[in-house]
Amino acid sequence: MLEAVADALIARVDDLWVVAERETALGEVRLRGEIARSAGQFRLFAQVIRDGGHVGAIIDHADPSLTPPRPDVRRMKRPLPGVVAVFAASNFPFAFSVAGGDTASALAAGCSVVVKAHPGHPQTSELVAEVVRSALPSPDLLGLVHGMQAGVELVRHPAVVAVGFTGSVAGGKAIQALIDGRETPIPFFGELGSVNPVVVLPSARAEEVAGGFAGSLTLGVGQFCTNPGLLFVPEDAGLLERLAAAVRETTGGPMLAERIRDGYLGGLERLSELRVLAEGKAGDGAWGVTPTVFVTDIGEFADKLPRVAEECFGPASIVVTYREVAELLAVLEQLEGSLTATVHGTVPEEAAPVAEVLGRKAGRLIWNGWPTGVAVCWAMHHGGPWPASTSAAHTSVGATAIDRWLAPTAYQDWPAELLPPELQDGNPLGVPQRVDGRFRT
Amino acid sequence: MLEAVADALIARVDDLWVVAERETALGEVRLRGEIARSAGQFRLFAQVIRDGGHVGAIIDHADPSLTPPRPDVRRMKRPLPGVVAVFAASNFPFAFSVAGGDTASALAAGCSVVVKAHPGHPQTSELVAEVVRSALPSPDLLGLVHGMQAGVELVRHPAVVAVGFTGSVAGGKAIQALIDGRETPIPFFGELGSVNPVVVLPSARAEEVAGGFAGSLTLGVGQFCTNPGLLFVPEDAGLLERLAAAVRETTGGPMLAERIRDGYLGGLERLSELRVLAEGKAGDGAWGVTPTVFVTDIGEFADKLPRVAEECFGPASIVVTYREVAELLAVLEQLEGSLTATVHGTVPEEAAPVAEVLGRKAGRLIWNGWPTGVAVCWAMHHGGPWPASTSAAHTSVGATAIDRWLAPTAYQDWPAELLPPELQDGNPLGVPQRVDGRFRT
Numbered sequence: 001m002l003e004a005v006a007d008a009l010i011a012r013v014d015d016l017w018v019v020a021e022r023e024t025a026l027g028e029v030r031l032r033g034e035i036a037r038s039a040g041q042f043r044l045f046a047q048v049i050r051d052g053g054h055v056g057a058i059i060d061h062a063d064p065s066l067t068p069p070r071p072d073v074r075r076m077k078r079p080l081p082g083v084v085a086v087f088a089a090s091n092f093p094f095a096f097s098v099a100g101g102d103t104a105s106a107l108a109a110g111c112s113v114v115v116k117a118h119p120g121h122p123q124t125s126e127l128v129a130e131v132v133r134s135a136l137p138s139p140d141l142l143g144l145v146h147g148m149q150a151g152v153e154l155v156r157h158p159a160v161v162a163v164g165f166t167g168s169v170a171g172g173k174a175i176q177a178l179i180d181g182r183e184t185p186i187p188f189f190g191e192l193g194s195v196n197p198v199v200v201l202p203s204a205r206a207e208e209v210a211g212g213f214a215g216s217l218t219l220g221v222g223q224f225c226t227n228p229g230l231l232f233v234p235e236d237a238g239l240l241e242r243l244a245a246a247v248r249e250t251t252g253g254p255m256l257a258e259r260i261r262d263g264y265l266g267g268l269e270r271l272s273e274l275r276v277l278a279e280g281k282a283g284d285g286a287w288g289v290t291p292t293v294f295v296t297d298i299g300e301f302a303d304k305l306p307r308v309a310e311e312c313f314g315p316a317s318i319v320v321t322y323r324e325v326a327e328l329l330a331v332l333e334q335l336e337g338s339l340t341a342t343v344h345g346t347v348p349e350e351a352a353p354v355a356e357v358l359g360r361k362a363g364r365l366i367w368n369g370w371p372t373g374v375a376v377c378w379a380m381h382h383g384g385p386w387p388a389s390t391s392a393a394h395t396s397v398g399a400t401a402i403d404r405w406l407a408p409t410a411y412q413d414w415p416a417e418l419l420p421p422e423l424q425d426g427n428p429l430g431v432p433q434r435v436d437g438r439f440r441t
Numbered sequence: 442m443l444e445a446v447a448d449a450l451i452a453r454v455d456d457l458w459v460v461a462e463r464e465t466a467l468g469e470v471r472l473r474g475e476i477a478r479s480a481g482q483f484r485l486f487a488q489v490i491r492d493g494g495h496v497g498a499i500i501d502h503a504d505p506s507l508t509p510p511r512p513d514v515r516r517m518k519r520p521l522p523g524v525v526a527v528f529a530a531s532n533f534p535f536a537f538s539v540a541g542g543d544t545a546s547a548l549a550a551g552c553s554v555v556v557k558a559h560p561g562h563p564q565t566s567e568l569v570a571e572v573v574r575s576a577l578p579s580p581d582l583l584g585l586v587h588g589m590q591a592g593v594e595l596v597r598h599p600a601v602v603a604v605g606f607t608g609s610v611a612g613g614k615a616i617q618a619l620i621d622g623r624e625t626p627i628p629f630f631g632e633l634g635s636v637n638p639v640v641v642l643p644s645a646r647a648e649e650v651a652g653g654f655a656g657s658l659t660l661g662v663g664q665f666c667t668n669p670g671l672l673f674v675p676e677d678a679g680l681l682e683r684l685a686a687a688v689r690e691t692t693g694g695p696m697l698a699e700r701i702r703d704g705y706l707g708g709l710e711r712l713s714e715l716r717v718l719a720e721g722k723a724g725d726g727a728w729g730v731t732p733t734v735f736v737t738d739i740g741e742f743a744d745k746l747p748r749v750a751e752e753c754f755g756p757a758s759i760v761v762t763y764r765e766v767a768e769l770l771a772v773l774e775q776l777e778g779s780l781t782a783t784v785h786g787t788v789p790e791e792a793a794p795v796a797e798v799l800g801r802k803a804g805r806l807i808w809n810g811w812p813t814g815v816a817v818c819w820a821m822h823h824g825g826p827w828p829a830s831t832s833a834a835h836t837s838v839g840a841t842a843i844d845r846w847l848a849p850t851a852y853q854d855w856p857a858e859l860l861p862p863e864l865q866d867g868n869p870l871g872v873p874q875r876v877d878g879r880f881r882t
Binding site for chain 2: 058059060080176184359369383
């Protein structure tokens with residue numbers, strides 16, 4: 001089923017990107033790539049459930065020699081019994097929307113899904129839902145609703161067993177408040193705000209930093225949750241000049257929607273107490289914006305925390321100069337949680353204390369790279385401490401994203417005829433099992 | 442360290458049970474057994490962290506042939522960065538208190554712990570803390586506070602990263618409200634109320650049911666979260682008479698505290714709209730109570746839902762007679778979540794539809810047994826849908842209880858020198874790793 005969905009998305013790529021382009025202005029290359037990514041997510045989850053490791057099968061045979069005697073106990077994770085509500089994001093009309101990772105992982109878990117469409121791409125949402133449904137054994141496995149009131153009713157609905165969300169901190173808090181008002185609480189997996197600090201160590205190859213930074217900052221008009229919003233660099237006039245030059249080479253573009261453009265302009269206003277290091281060229285289109293990079297030193301930055309470290313969604317960033325790694329550590333310690341944190345350097349030992357702090361602040365640590373671009377693979381973790389995520393233990397990208405929609409059941413002295421195949425002694429599905437304390441694959 | 446704690450508890454068992462007996466009246470046999478259980482939990486978690494499977498190590502090597510090229514990504518779970526707050530339960534002064542499973546699993550995860558002592562056994566709590574600390578490399582790894590205000594401050598404290606709790610639904614809601622008021626939300630793992638339905642199918646060996654039920658109901662004066670509060674039986678005058686006779690043979694005992702005794706008497710009052718099937722003999726001691734079993738038919742029971750299906754903590758239960766399995770299914774469907782659900786029968790196919798419903802209502806399914814007694818093993822799941830637990834995906838007993846205090850970090854293109862050993866290619870600790878999509882152990 002999941003592979004049929006992937007095939008259906010790819011078969012309709014020529015229609016899909018055109019509709020999405022009209023609603024998002026993200027461009028053909030990006031949109032085609034994103035459809036391929038969405039299809040790839042469905043294929044990954046097909047692999048995941050064929051493998052079967054996601055159920056965490058554990059078998060402890062009875063041991064009458066113990067005091068007290070131990071019964072036969074077997075445990076595996078099963079789908080949450082109901083409907084997963086998914087709130088689509090604005091910035092990925094495919095990969096974090098109707099056919100996004102939340103939907104793919106929830107269907108893979110064995111749940112049905114109702115998506116609250118993002119108002120930024122309603123027609124794309126309808127077309128994607130139609131394409132996905134055409135590949136499902138029952139169209140009832142995927143519902144689609146539009147509008148804020150429908151979203152409210154969805155979260156309140158007694159059949160809904162969990163909520164996935166990608167969006168703002170304010171949006172996430174609003175959904176949490178709705179969940180708090182439910183008679184039966186349900187888990188909430190929200191991916192909210194993230195500033196994604198990047199630390200350039202004194203040992204870094206400075207000549208590689210400026211171009212990479214400017215590219216990551218302005219990719220997709222900066223509309224990524226992994227956009228590098230803070231760049232900590234050694235005090236070095238040459239490096240600042242290189243960064244400024246690279247930013248001046250960039251060009252902005254149209255943002256996804258008027259509201260998002262207004263949010264970006266508001267963010268620039270908020271940051272205007274800092275000095276502008278450089279701007280890129282203005283973007284055209286209805287909601288065009290200009291990449292803007294501010295600069296400050298670490299003392300001023302620390303004085304203006306936390307407000308200067310709030311996410312400004314779009315192609316804006318702050319370059320923060322530091323003199324000593326020690327003063328840097330104290331400031332990093334004050335940052336809120338992020339999806340990512342990046343270190344540039346050539347001497348791992350120099351990075352160790354920085355990595356220790358950043359490891360408590362972000363869900364993904366990157367070495368000599370850039371945070372934009374989230375590989376869809378087994379090991380990806382796209383989450384982090386609040387406010388990056390409402391649940392630091394979970395990811396919304398990668399194979400383990402399926403874990404959000406599962407909960408375990410233990411079977412005690414249960415008849416073999418009624419045991420799920422994953423827990424049978426013969427292991428007919430060949431899933432990874434831990435048997436009497438030892439892994440068998 | 443964990444094994445040293447286990448040894449220290451066993452070495453002091455003669456002192457520990459005496460202090461606990463003074464505060465709980467649970468008796469020498471039970472208390473010695475419970476200390477052994479607590480020590481066993483520390484030993485199990487020592488095995489768990491030696492094994493290393495709990496970190497869920499995943500390695501995806503770089504793949505430049507993909508579009509876009511995939512970086513090297515590695516992921517493992519690490520301890521939540523801070524202090525775990527543990528609220529001790531009244532009914533297990535060792536196994537769910539200062540040296541209980543929450544403390545053992547949190548220390549095993551790598552967190553420090555502050556326990557809010559239960560007011561029912563403050564001296565036991567102090568002595569246990571002293572014994573545990575004597576085996577820890579630093580006494581600061583385990584804190585102990587007393588009193589409701591200290592508990593409130595604990596939940597609000599910024600260094601606290603998660604809360605474990607075993608207690609009432611009201612207590613759990615109060616803690617959740619405190620967490621909702623925090624600036625940074627944290628996960629809450631509460632084990633709250635549970636009625637633990639038991640279904641006796643027409644094919645069950647009726648002669649084995651009555652004695653087992655009466656024993657499970659009155660074990661520990663019914664003060665177990667897994668106490669069988671509902672028994673569904675086929676309409677059969679003979680079986681009812683056998684149940685009544687078995688209950689009449691039981692003897693109550695002193696409950697743990699005046700407040701708990703008063704709660705039990707309030708529960709009996711609430712259930713007094715039902716007919717009493719049988720009572721046991723009155724228990725002596727300061728807060729002695731009488732085992733009491735009510736009886737009703739499934740129609741009356743359904744009419745009086747949900748109030749008759751609320752947990753009554755203590756040796757009380759309701760026997761519900763049914764005529765057809767079909768009418769039983771409709772009523773089971775209306776029950777709230779429980780820690781356990783039990784089926785008695787001899788024909789697995791007869792049990793299948795009942796098991797399907799109960800599998801959505803409880804965290805542990807038991808065949809031809811009784812819910813009291815929770816084996817400490819790899820496969821145990823002691824949790825369930827709300828209100829049995831605040832997080833149906835997690836357990837408070839068994840090896841996977843450690844998962845509550847962990848969150849993943851992904852390392853992208855990270856230098857080998859800075860990678861945790863669990864994620865190194867050489868796998869120096871020999872932990873189970875998933876490498877490029879395949880499990881290796």
